[in-house]
Amino acid sequence: xxxxxxxxxxxxxxxxxxxxxxxxxxxxxxxxxxxxxxxxxxxxxxxxxxxxxxxxxxxxxxxxxxxxxxxxxxxxxxxxxxxxxxxxxxxxxxxxxxxxxxxxxxxxxxxxxxxxxxxxxxxxxxxxxxxxxxxxxxxxxxxxxxxxxxxxxxxxxxxxxxxxx
Numbered sequence: 001x002x003x004x005x006x007x008x009x010x011x012x013x014x015x016x017x018x019x020x021x022x023x024x025x026x027x028x029x030x031x032x033x034x035x036x037x038x039x040x041x042x043x044x045x046x047x048x049x050x051x052x053x054x055x056x057x058x059x060x061x062x063x064x065x066x067x068x069x070x071x072x073x074x075x076x077x078x079x080x081x082x083x084x085x086x087x088x089x090x091x092x093x094x095x096x097x098x099x100x101x102x103x104x105x106x107x108x109x110x111x112x113x114x115x116x117x118x119x120x121x122x123x124x125x126x127x128x129x130x131x132x133x134x135x136x137x138x139x140x141x142x143x144x145x146x147x148x149x150x151x152x153x154x155x156x157x158x159x160x161x162x163x164x165x
Contacts, residue, residue, distance in 0.1 A: 030061035030082040033140050036074040037148035039090055041126065045071020048093040049126075051150075053140065059084025081140045088136040090150060094122050126154050 039046040049068040055061050061082035066073045068090070075081065098105035109120045129135045130152045138148060 031142070032061075032064070032075075032077055032080040032082055033142055033146060034075055034077040034080050035140065035146045035148060036072070037150065038071050039068050039073065040071060040149070040151045041092075041154045043151070046090070046092060047071075050091050050093070052089040053081035053086040053138070054089065055082060056085050056087050056137070059086065083140055083142060085139050086137065087134050088138055088150065089131045089134045090126055090136070090152060091124060091131045092126050094124065096120075096122070126152065130154070 037051075039049065039051060046068050047070065050065060051068050051073050052063055052065045054063045059082060061084070064075055064079060064081040066075050066079070096106075096109070098109070106120065113120055124131065136150065136152075
């Protein structure tokens, strides 16, 4: 087919380009949707936390998780939830009083609380019916509004992860 190696190089180069372009044109995975929204806890914006959209029922695909800052969250079309029904989990970022990766501070906190039954980790201030036992659900669609507002009830106060209103 090829009489010498010099003829083989352009053919290999052309094959590599075709395979690369063909591979880049394939869309893999389920269709995701860009959405944004607000999380209010007892009418106050959630200061810092996380919101998760977890597919349910017939909806297949990965969960989508975003950070909530000053009550707002945003997903783009690459990271957003897939089209379909989802349960929604909302959690507040827990303030340990030290960086999460500070092993020495954690060890000190464990020693300080060793004689008590109190945990080093603070209790999640958002009630479980909004996270581990969530009752929140939404249907994500490509039609209509892509803005979601979640008004949940829970303790209020800056020390528990909620911004002052």
